[in-house]
Amino acid sequence: MIDVDKAIAAAVKTGKVAFGANLAVQNAKTGKVRMIIMASNCPSDIREDLEYYCKLSNVPLVTYGRSSLDLAAVCGKPFVVSALSIREPGDSEILKLTETGEAESEESIGGTE
Secondary structure, eight states: OOOHHHHHHHHHHHSEEEEOHHHHHHHHHHTOSSEEEEETTOOHHHHHHHHHHHHHHTOOEEEESSOHHHHHHHHTOSSOOSEEEEEEOTTOOTTHHHHHTTTOSEEEESOOO
8 A cells, every 4th residue: 555645745746736626627627637636625516526527537536535734735835735636646656546446436545543
């Protein structure tokens, strides 16, 4: 099992990642991203849009098991991150999350311990 926090941090540092819920919805519509990660407290209207468009365009949607503040801390950002889109994973192994849960389009990761 890979460490999710380290994988997200590595993707932010070495890959191409876009931050923001509205941008994530746009990326889900076009399907030009490899994965979308949303925080557990993402607003319900955005959550529904992400689930719908990710299912249509076959983009894996992963729910980060903690809040948007925790997701921002992992990314090293001083602002709240409700969702992020991964275009290129870089040196990260973040895409292995979707290989293990291929049967489910949405899975929860990084829950509270």
